[in-house]
Amino acid sequence: MGWPFTRTQPAGRAAALLPAAVVWPAAAFSLLSAAGLSLLVAACTADQTGALAPVAAVVPPEAPRTTGRDRPANDADHAKLVASFGGEYRAPAAFRLVSDVTDRLVKATERPDETYAVTLLDSPVVNAFALPTGRIYVTRGLLALADDTSELAAVLAHEIAHVTLRHASARTEMALRSELVSKVVADVLNDPATGALLQDQSRFVLARFSRTQEFEADQTGVRTLARAGYDPFGAARFLTALNRTTALRAGSGLNAEPDMLATHPSTPERITQVTQAARRIGAPGLGTDDRTRYLAAIDGIAYGDNPADGLIRGRRFIHPRLGVAFEAPEGFGLDNTARAVLGTTPDGSRRLLFDAVETNAGQGLEEVLKATWNDAIETGSFENRMLNGFPAVTAVSKGKEWFFRLAAVRVGTNTFRMIMAAKGTTDPEPAFGRWLSSVALVTQEEARSLKPLRIQVVTAAPGDTAESLAHRMTAVDRPLERFQVLNGLDKGVPVRAGLPYKLVVE
Missing domain, CATH: 3.40.1000.10 (Mog1/PsbP, alpha/beta/alpha sandwich)
Structure with a gap:
């Protein structure tokens, strides 16, 4: 608040x-x-x-959707956008990882000459988006939910696909100026007076992607994942986690701030589509998920408010x-x-x-x-x-x-x-x-005694169970379910000694 x-x-x-x-x-x-x-x-x-x-909702109901690079947004536009998502989040290891993954994915696209500047956003909401101005934004909420590098890469590949496929350009001619940021800020602030003023001064247009475009970005993203050497099944795993975390909130009666599900097609349908796309490439086991590096990079990042x-x-x-x-x-x-x-x-x-x-x-x-x-x-x-x-x-x-x-x-x-x-x-x-x-x-x-929540990566010891590890998560509600969602574990699936797992701790 x-x-x-x-x-x-x-x-x-x-x-x-x-x-x-x-x-x-x-x-x-x-x-x-x-x-x-x-x-x-x-x-x-x-x-x-x-x-x-x-x-x-308090956060934008959809990520800014523009494609087709024309000219870069100015620093003031970028600053407004970042401020609307809670400011920039500083996490050097996570930043390096997202930057490395982005560079690797771009080289595997149809436009390998493109470059993107990464910004981490200090928001617990699960979201990411790429702009044609050469910027990619990723929330810390998304970093906390993803469980390995291929899952992160799947999200980034999907968002980059919207840019490379020029989806917004297929729907409307873009006027690339500050209306993009102004409308996002207006949505974020729920402030019609400010929003009207900003939009009077603005020149960006937000374009909602169609269902067909979303599925096309999924398909292109999976192929890009595979070409970049990542596990193409990472897309299905992340969408499953996204679906489960949304259900976890719904089970508590809470659904105030929409995540990526708010503006994308039905998740079960998308899971089916991306799984089929991955199977057309090959059987599970292709590519790397690089889970060890991923968890090391996000160890200690903030969680929640x-x-x-x-x-x-x-x-x-x-x-x-x-x-x-x-x-x-x-x-x-x-x-x-x-x-x-x-x-x-x-x-x-x-x-x-x-x-x-x-x-x-x-x-x-x-x-x-x-x-x-x-x-x-x-x-x-x-x-x-x-x-x-x-x-x-x-x-x-x-x-x-x-x-x-x-x-x-x-x-x-x-x-x-x-x-x-x-x-x-x-x-x-x-x-x-x-x-x-x-x-x-x-x-x-x-x-003075209040401490922020953060992600802590621990190694499961012999005898550890999902229940015993979740028992350490004393500061969150429904700790067992949250532990399972954050670590991609189905109910009843045991933890394995020697493997790393995410906890939420103070």
């Missing part, structure tokens, strides 16, 4: 600021789509034309910079996005949101709720309370399908909103009250 504070707006305008100044019209909870917004189903934001649309944006430990959220912490009620899973902390139960019947707002001088907490909620608030439901010494105002809003409990809490000079929704007519008050009572200041001692 690296939220920039957002000024509260009149109720009719507040939706444009989601999720930083969330407005949940009760009726809008029926807008939940299978594609993605499983947490903030009611949140709506204005698109660039001014019409209301489901709120976009950036501590500067707050940390989730189980059901507890701690934000050292803002000096606030809380614990979600039993049964809730939490997701820390750039604009808010979101939570939901596995069945989706209860949801919560915690975010920060910038208030005007002298603005009361009751006014904060009125200004940031565009549905009716029950008459007489406003109540002044003290939560562990912090002034707060609570209220109730009832919709046709959801029952809402709202609160505005002032902690020091900061104002936070806490919203809980229960499907149907059931009052979420018992859980809502427990959540409110958990709000606390973060002590300096607690802030």
